[in-house]
Amino acid sequence: MRGESSWVSQSLDDNKDFYSFSEVDDEGIKDNSPVVSVDVLLPDDLLERILAYLPIASIFRAGCVCKRWYEIVNSRRFLWNISPLTPQKPWYFMFTSSDEASGYAYDTVSRKWYGIELPYMIKTSRWFIASSCGLVCFMDKDSRRELYVCNLITKCCIRLIEPLGLRFCDYSALSIAVDRVSANYTVSVVKSRQVPENYFQWDLSIHVYDSVTMTWTATVSEMLTGWRGGDESVICNGVLYFLIYATGSFQENRHGLVSYDLSTRSPVRSLLTRGFISVPCSLTCGRLMNLNGTLVMVGGIGKQDRQDIITGIGIWILENTKQWREVARMPHRFFQGFGELDDVFASSGTDDLIYIQSYGAPALLVFDLQKNQWKWSQKCPVSKRFPLQLFSGFCFEPRLDISP
Amino acid sequence: MSFSKTIMLRNYDGETFVVDEVVAVEPQTIEHMIEDGCANTSIPLPNITSKILSKVIEHCKKHVETPNSNEKDAKADLKSFDFDFVKADQGTLFDLILAVNYLNIKGLLDLIYQTIADMIKGKTPEEEEEMRRVNAWVFSCFVGVTCLYFKSKKI
Numbered sequence: 001m002r003g004e005s006s007w008v009s010q011s012l013d014d015n016k017d018f019y020s021f022s023e024v025d026d027e028g029i030k031d032n033s034p035v036v037s038v039d040v041l042l043p044d045d046l047l048e049r050i051l052a053y054l055p056i057a058s059i060f061r062a063g064c065v066c067k068r069w070y071e072i073v074n075s076r077r078f079l080w081n082i083s084p085l086t087p088q089k090p091w092y093f094m095f096t097s098s099d100e101a102s103g104y105a106y107d108t109v110s111r112k113w114y115g116i117e118l119p120y121m122i123k124t125s126r127w128f129i130a131s132s133c134g135l136v137c138f139m140d141k142d143s144r145r146e147l148y149v150c151n152l153i154t155k156c157c158i159r160l161i162e163p164l165g166l167r168f169c170d171y172s173a174l175s176i177a178v179d180r181v182s183a184n185y186t187v188s189v190v191k192s193r194q195v196p197e198n199y200f201q202w203d204l205s206i207h208v209y210d211s212v213t214m215t216w217t218a219t220v221s222e223m224l225t226g227w228r229g230g231d232e233s234v235i236c237n238g239v240l241y242f243l244i245y246a247t248g249s250f251q252e253n254r255h256g257l258v259s260y261d262l263s264t265r266s267p268v269r270s271l272l273t274r275g276f277i278s279v280p281c282s283l284t285c286g287r288l289m290n291l292n293g294t295l296v297m298v299g300g301i302g303k304q305d306r307q308d309i310i311t312g313i314g315i316w317i318l319e320n321t322k323q324w325r326e327v328a329r330m331p332h333r334f335f336q337g338f339g340e341l342d343d344v345f346a347s348s349g350t351d352d353l354i355y356i357q358s359y360g361a362p363a364l365l366v367f368d369l370q371k372n373q374w375k376w377s378q379k380c381p382v383s384k385r386f387p388l389q390l391f392s393g394f395c396f397e398p399r400l401d402i403s404p
Numbered sequence: 405m406s407f408s409k410t411i412m413l414r415n416y417d418g419e420t421f422v423v424d425e426v427v428a429v430e431p432q433t434i435e436h437m438i439e440d441g442c443a444n445t446s447i448p449l450p451n452i453t454s455k456i457l458s459k460v461i462e463h464c465k466k467h468v469e470t471p472n473s474n475e476k477d478a479k480a481d482l483k484s485f486d487f488d489f490v491k492a493d494q495g496t497l498f499d500l501i502l503a504v505n506y507l508n509i510k511g512l513l514d515l516i517y518q519t520i521a522d523m524i525k526g527k528t529p530e531e532e533e534e535m536r537r538v539n540a541w542v543f544s545c546f547v548g549v550t551c552l553y554f555k556s557k558k559i
Binding site for chain 1: 501502505513517520521524525
């Protein structure tokens with residue numbers, strides 16, 4: 001049984017920052033396959049290509065084996081072997097304190113938690129966070145003026161110019177979409193602001209950033225009656241989806257989904273009429289995610305009479321851009337295991353994994369959409385210190401080969 | 405009876421393999437040789453043994469014969485064939501990778517790279533070191549030059 005292991009590496013290369021990577025809770029998987037003795041000296045270029053097929057955590061381990069492997073893995077050329085089209089299984093970063101940027105990232109492949117440092121400017125967990133294909137976008141919740149796009153593995157980080165007119169709003173929904181091949185990306189912010197003195201009317205605007213032109217465009221500005229935007233959005237196949245919430249108590253549907261095609265060039269009027277999609281039921285903590293080009297929604301299914309109490313957590317897929325199909329519901333034994341669920345949980349996902357986490361406890365549940373399997377993660381190396389402590393997190397794809 | 409051109413491949417052991425041209429051009433190396441007109445008598449592959457060459461031909465044949473459709477059955481069948489194909493012992497796998505690299509068969513190369521990567525992942529660095537015994541693990545160089553250190557505690 002292996003115990004804790006850690007290593008630190010510092011690169012000679014000034015341009016590339018290696019991150020310190022400490023393993024925690026090293027339970028390891030017993031590998032029963034026979035140890036291979038390789039007398040054949042594989043040429044470097046073949047070895048390079050083999051190592052490029054490893055999951056991220058294994059690539060860093062491979063760099064510890066010997067000098068030759070270290071040089072291969074840390075060369076710039078190695079990155080060219082990594083196919084941008086092959087997604088890595090996503091990790092989940094859990095903040096373990098709301099006041100500090102400390103936390104751990106969970107890797108389902110190796111079933112380990114890793115201590116990862118967030119970029120220096122992220123000092124608390126009070127950020128809107130969105131991720132796509134190896135890049136993570138942060139927008140601060142306080143001033144909403146700071147926007148960064150980062151690769152958490154290579155620590156490469158840039159600040160985006162401040163979007164115009166984004167400061168005064170009640171709700172913001174942040175999303176990012178990265179093109180795997182070109183590494184160009186789009187960032188969107190859906191801003192909602194209540195019209196003063198009027199609870200039912202809300203100003204909604206959509207701002208889109210293009211990494212090629214490095215500029216923001218305010219593409220939509222509309223006033224909604226009876227609905228407001230929130231904090232939840234995602235970009236899927238070039239279409240922006242965001243959740244809207246009813247502002248009147250007389251409305252039957254408490255939640256709705258709006259779709260907006262980002263490639264639309266002409267000014268859009270009547271966003272709701274064109275792109276409204278009803279949701280299957282009243283949802284708490286509804287979350288949207290892009291799983292390999294499929295729009296997935298996770299949410300708590302409210303009780304008929306007491307909608308703030310949930311009877312279960314469901315997962316739906318949007319089909320044919322209009323219909324929802326429920327693909328899974330959290331089995332009761334897992335639902336119970338959340339304990340202090342309190343109807344408040346976070347979920348995020350990418351590729352074919354969905355992570356669900358309760359705000360009240362550092363418990364993490366993983367759902368594999370392909371295999372239709374639910375599994376608890378390994379126990380997080382952090383325990384709850386005080387009753388009202390909250391945990392939040394986000395998922396991201398660890399990649400070496402992409403930069404903002 | 406359909407008419408199909410055949411190509412002769414002569415390998416390391418002196419054996420000759422006769423394959424349909426459509427199968428023979430799966431390896432890009434052979435395709436280029438044919439284009440360059442070097443394939444009049446037979447194509448020499450002096451660095452590949454019969455055992456490995458017959459495996460490679462088997463793989464190329466299967467992939468050529470399976471219709472290139474998006475049908476679930478066809479894909480599943482190929483996947484299962486590939487899965488069994490790489491269940492060879494490691495010695496064969498490494499001979500295979502060198503041969504396939506020479507012949508330049510992209511699909512099969514990716515499959516083998518993935519297979520070997522899967523064998524590596526999940527092992528500790530010590531176990532990986534066992535895998536490539538040929539190289540020496542030079543600690544002292546690292547401490548001075550790269551500040552890399554690895555420590556592990558075994559229970």
